[in-house]
């Protein structure tokens with residue numbers, strides 16, 4: 610299975626991805642690779658730092674940088690793992706590019722979709738959207754050093770959140786508002802169990 614986890618910054622993706630990969634490995638009996646974008650491949654750290662540290666690039670340039678990162682990530686990590694029959698859990702993927710570069714930074718959606726489609730990246734089986742109020746998420750991230758997207762603050766988070774909501778029917782949505790980490794995990798695994806059993 611190829612599962613992506615999406616959401617605004619501060620929605621708890623990393624915490625849930627780690628727990629979920631252990632759970633999925635037990636539940637399916639298959640090795641599960643947990644990875645992330647940008648930069649989740651050998652050598653990807655420097656590209657991640659460049660993308661998240663660079664200022665003044667157009668939304669189109671941002672998209673092209675994220676696609677370059679994804680191209681290496683897909684060919685070096687995701688596809689080999691799927692080909693070996695492993696599960697892959699990936700924090701952020703194509704939907705982050707649409708939500709941030711189009712929803713947030715106003716790159717024309719049809720252009721972003723065409724460029725992403727031209728890359729022929731594998732489609733996830735399930736896309737999880739951790740839904741949380743931008744205000745709550747923002748209060749969680751103010752204690753860490755912000756990357757360039759986080760530094761844009763609440764305004765960007767609201768636009769990105771609105772974009773995910775505009776495509777709500779594409780996701781397995783987990784309403785994380787007023788839930789603690791354990792409750793979010795239980796909400797995800799209950800829905801996934803049903804999904805996986807139905808697909809067998």
Ligand code: TMP
Nearest residue numbers: 618646647675701702705706709758759
């Ligand atoms: P992360 O902190 O969740 O790893 O993501 C880094 C930032 O990069 C986050 O603010 C979202 C942003 N981003 C995009 O703008 N477009 C993309 O395609 C991806 C993968 C991330």
